Amino acid sequence: MKLAARAANISSSPTLAIDSKAKQLKAEGVRVFNFGVGEPDFDTPQHIKDAAIEAINAGMTKYTPAAGTPQLKKAIVDKFKRENGLDYEPNQIVVSSGAKHSLYNAFQVLVEEGDEVIIPAPFWVSHLEQIKIAGAEPVIVMTTEDNGFKITPQQLEEAITPRTKVVLLNSPSNPTGAVYTREELERLGEVILKHDNIVIISDEIYEKLIYDGLEHVSIACLSPELKERTIVVNGVSKAYSMTGWRIGYAAAPLNIAKAMANLQSHATSNPTSIAQAASIAALSGTQQPVEDMKKEFVKRRDYMLERLLSIPGITCPKPNGAFYLFPNVSSYFGKGYQGKVINNATDLAGLLLDEVQVAVVPGIAFGNDNFIRFSYATDMNTITEALDRIEKLLSKLE
Ligand SMILES: Cc1ncc(COP(=O)(O)O)c(C=O)c1O
Structure with a gap:
């Protein structure tokens, strides 16, 4: 059936391919280091949940x-x-x-x-x-x-x-x-x-x-x-x-x-x-949970930024907000790994997932495929191990 032009022109999400692959790997029992998510990994603060429960019990339905x-x-x-x-x-x-x-x-x-x-x-x-x-x-x-x-x-x-x-x-x-x-x-x-x-x-x-x-x-x-x-x-x-x-x-x-x-x-x-x-x-209500979350995000950002900048060829301005890092990976374009050539950030994101199970979003999703996006809304252990893996893989590209 023919769709309205409005629907036909909507692009599918460029992140979808990586995302579905990451999910598939996870379902197969593989540990995936997921830096794709755009949501804080913390729980909703208790006083907010309590307000919702009170609202239900008070019939605000x-x-x-x-x-x-x-x-x-x-x-x-x-x-x-x-x-x-x-x-x-x-x-x-x-x-x-x-x-x-x-x-x-x-x-x-x-x-x-x-x-x-x-x-x-x-x-x-x-x-x-x-x-x-x-x-x-x-x-x-x-x-x-x-x-x-x-x-x-x-x-x-x-x-x-x-x-x-x-x-x-x-x-x-x-x-x-x-x-x-x-x-x-x-x-x-x-x-x-x-x-x-x-x-x-x-x-x-x-x-x-x-x-x-x-x-x-x-x-x-x-x-x-x-x-x-x-x-x-x-x-x-x-x-x-x-x-x-x-x-x-x-x-x-x-x-x-x-x-x-x-x-x-x-x-x-x-x-x-x-x-x-x-x-x-x-x-x-209290804004303390926001302050606590910010402290944790800063710790992660600083660690990740330092590690990424220590990898030869990667540049990345220090982001002052949100929970993303957006490094330029274009110095790796033209290089290859076991016969696979990296032409853009999409290729590199694919390689990171295939070879070291690290899921990132290629910059094509944001209008510039010289970059990849990491969300640091994930725990420090995941961050540390993933960076070890990325560093090792990138050192092997030639
Ligand atoms: C820039 C930007 N605006 C808006 C949103 C949407 O927020 P919400 O979950 O409240 O719809 C997002 C979520 O990723 C975002 O990154």
């Missing part, structure tokens, strides 16, 4: 308002004020089934055929696909290691055309871990404000996972003009180890928030009532 309960919206409004210096009314908040869903709603209500969306690369693959699903054209701007994988004001200016409708920002970034400073965002904001009608979608899902004393800055807080142009997307998945609970949220100018809420009311209705109750505990 029915529909809620489509865009979220008043209690959760209040907790989100308070969070924006306290942590980001942003003032929103509750009707500017839309709670959805994960930040991915918030982003989907945002693209659906903002862009259509003929519109362009500027997306700095390396990008998160769902950003790209969601732009395409909405019918718009992604305008990919390649950032470089030298610039810390951040788009420059000049690159942004050059990419803007009369058709530009949205600029997508993602700080801290998946896959590079890059974090934009206040000054960098101010300069990007100046460029955007020179052009009428450009909206910013700012994906801040990794906000809490920032290291080295850096602060998270939302571009929306830099001026009232920028706030009027920005949809801030955030959620509880990464900060509170709640990936399975599916709660994300967006804060937007009122007309955009209303459109997103309307769309959602006809697509999925409210996100899960119980997960919403748990998210209030996450946002309003």
Whole structure:
């Protein structure tokens, strides 16, 4: 049967091949060192689970308002004020089934055929696909290691055309871990404000996972003009180890928030009532578990970075946020191992899995196949042994 063009154009995930192979190996009883996952390996903190159990026992098991309960919206409004210096009314908040869903709603209500969306690369693959699903054209701007994988004001200016409708920002970034400073965002904001009608979608899902004393800055807080142009997307998945609970949220100018809420009311209705109750505990309760998780992530990042940089030919800027490392492995291209030639990061990722059972995501998934992505949301023993294996294998390539 013929599918709609909308469906036919959706790419299958480039990570899928590696992922299914890794799963197959695991099912065969092979130990796989998995660096592919994009979720914290910690359990959801107990006080958040308790809030969910209380919600069930209190009968909070029915529909809620489509865009979220008043209690959760209040907790989100308070969070924006306290942590980001942003003032929103509750009707500017839309709670959805994960930040991915918030982003989907945002693209659906903002862009259509003929519109362009500027997306700095390396990008998160769902950003790209969601732009395409909405019918718009992604305008990919390649950032470089030298610039810390951040788009420059000049690159942004050059990419803007009369058709530009949205600029997508993602700080801290998946896959590079890059974090934009206040000054960098101010300069990007100046460029955007020179052009009428450009909206910013700012994906801040990794906000809490920032290291080295850096602060998270939302571009929306830099001026009232920028706030009027920005949809801030955030959620509880990464900060509170709640990936399975599916709660994300967006804060937007009122007309955009209303459109997103309307769309959602006809697509999925409210996100899960119980997960919403748990998210209030996450946002309003103790933040100590986040601090503990951050300490562990920093330890892992530092160890992995040191080990990777000690491998000849590998370069990798120090990521200041999220839980990913994104090393450049292109110096290995053209080399081979037992008759297999490595032409790109996809080949290398395949070799790592086949030969030493280490699963990583090739950079092709993020728009640049000179790199591979490691998620360090895995334990230290796995990290140590996997790096021994990688080091040994790479030393044998010739
Ligand atoms: C950059 C980015 N945005 C959004 C999401 C989606 O988060 P959620 O699990 O809340 O849908 C992810 C998850 O991997 C992500 O990496």
